[in-house]
Amino acid sequence: MPASFTQSLAQRLNERSAVTIREATDGDRLERGLVLLAPGDYHLRLEGLRRVALDQGPPRDHVRPAVDVTMESAATHYRSAVIGVVLTGMGSDGPEGSKKIRAAGGKVIVEDESTCVVHGMPRSVAEAGQADRVAPLPKVASALMEMLG
Numbered sequence: 001m002p003a004s005f006t007q008s009l010a011q012r013l014n015e016r017s018a019v020t021i022r023e024a025t026d027g028d029r030l031e032r033g034l035v036l037l038a039p040g041d042y043h044l045r046l047e048g049l050r051r052v053a054l055d056q057g058p059p060r061d062h063v064r065p066a067v068d069v070t071m072e073s074a075a076t077h078y079r080s081a082v083i084g085v086v087l088t089g090m091g092s093d094g095p096e097g098s099k100k101i102r103a104a105g106g107k108v109i110v111e112d113e114s115t116c117v118v119h120g121m122p123r124s125v126a127e128a129g130q131a132d133r134v135a136p137l138p139k140v141a142s143a144l145m146e147m148l149g
Contacts, residue, residue: 001065003040010037028052038065045073061093067121071097080105083147085140086131087111089121098130107147112136 024036038044060066110122
C-alpha cells in the first residue's frame with residue numbers, strides 16, 4: 001500500500017470512529033483506545049511490551065506491509081490474548097500469521113465473502129483452516145466481543 005493511501009485511510013477512519021486511528025510511527029506505544037495502521041511500504045511489528053517497530057524488510061506474499069508480519073509478532077508477544085481479524089483484501093496475506101496466532105492459543109475471525117469487496121485475504125485464511133469464525137462485516141464486532149467474553 002502506498003504511503004499516501006494509508007495516511008488518508010487512517011484519517012478517514014479516524015473521522016468516523018470513537019477511538020483514535022492513525023498511522024504508526026517507529027517506537028509508538030500501544031494504548032487503550034488507539035488503533036495504529038502500518039504505513040505504506042513498512043511492515044509493522046510488535047516488540048517487547050507495547051512497542052511498535054516499523055521496517056522495510058522483504059515483502060511477504062509480494063506485499064509490504066504484510067499482515068502476516070504483524071500477526072506473527074503479536075502472537076509471539078501476546079500469545080493467547082491475540083484475536084486476529086482479517087477483512088476484505090487482495091492477495092493471500094494472512095494465513096501464516098493466523099496459524100501462529102492459533103498455535104499460541106489466540107483466535108482468528110475472517111470476513112464472510114458476502115460482504116467483502118475483495119475476498120482474497122479472508123478466503124486464503126479460511127481455506128488454510130485458520131479461521132475460528134467467519135462473519136459478515138456487520139457482525140464482526142459482535143463476534144469479537146463474544147470472543148473477548
